[in-house]
Amino acid sequence: MDTRENVPGVERKVWDLIRELSHKLKDITSNPVLETVLLATKVLGVRKEDIISKDIVVSPEVENSIVKLVERRASGYPLHYILGEKEFMGLPFFVEEGVFIPRPETEELVEIALDLINRYGVMMVADVGTGSGAIGVSVAKFSEVIVFATDVSEKAVEVSLKNAKRHGVLDRFVVKHGRFLEPFKEDYGKIEMILSNPPYVKKNDRLPRDVLFEPPEALFAGEDGLDFYRAFFEKYSTEGKIVLMEIGEYQVEGLKKIVPQASFLKDTSGKYRFLYINRRFS
Structure with missing residues (x-):
């Protein structure tokens, strides 16, 4: 033998x-x-x-x-941190430790956003909590919009810029370090659409081992997982804007109390996945 x-x-x-x-x-x-x-x-x-x-x-x-x-x-170390990239919307995105790894479910948010952009001629978009830039860079890549992106992580700002350069949209992807849309207070009135995949995991929820290597500020949002939405919608008016955000499957009832003007959309698997407001073109 x-x-x-x-x-x-x-x-x-x-x-x-x-x-x-x-x-x-x-x-x-x-x-x-x-x-x-x-x-x-x-x-x-x-x-x-x-x-x-x-x-x-x-x-x-x-x-x-x-x-x-x-x-x-x-x-348990995440596969895509080892590989150094993750595919999203058919595009390779740099990822590294300290930056949230984009999920396939979020591609549906981008697809809905692109449909709304094309339908209503949107030109100015915000991406709150951009992470690797997956949402904002993809939207810029597949449309003509200008994207204002923010993140509380300096590492995320750095990596999202690398991805914007990689995909040729650096001239239409402006990213700044900061919470919510505070870095763009002067431009808030120009923004027509707000996109986000915010943290929405409950503080005590158990997660897979590899997910625990990702930045906690991109995952956890208080006892009920709704802290981000509570703080954001208390601070910002949605008057004259489209808002599209990812949510947890069982958070609809809690969000109705926080954002009564919102409607909720299901993903292709039939789960509630997105919060939607249209106060610009409704």
Whole structure:
């Protein structure tokens, strides 16, 4: 029997290594093989399609590097922090520790926003709590709007600028450090649409291990998860504006008391996901 693949110091086929290592991730993800493939692509500098279609052989040094990344992921560290990016709206976005990782559900918010922008000819948009810039940069990329973005994290401001540059919208994506829309107080009257995926997790909610590595200020919002909305709508008038924000599935009744003028939209899975106000074009 040929046992060369298990001999230290001998080159191995990458698929043999992936099959061997993927079991380490079975308790941390529902896609252990895919995630192991992605970690291997990070080390090898190839596409996942190349790993699937080509008979790639790895040296002991490369194998060791892949093993280290798999073990880091197995500890619960987020996959996309290791990879350094996350796809959103078909675009690659830089992400790193200290910046919220964009979720697929938020793509629906962007799609709704783009439809409203096109329908009503919106030109000035705000993105509150921009994080990686996923919402604001995507909206700028797929329309002609100017985006005013804010975040309480200096790291998020830095990363969102990198993403705006990466996607060629740096001239229409203006981001500043600060809470809510305070950095743009002078321009508030010009803003036609306010977008946000704010923190809305309850203080004591249990979250998956990898999520706990993300910035808590982007996740938690008090005892009932509604602190952001309570503070924002107390401070800012929505007169003459469109507002579209992501919400938690079971927060509608609490939000009706805070924002009685809002309506609530379901996502494609049938869950309430968005708070919507249109006091500009209704």
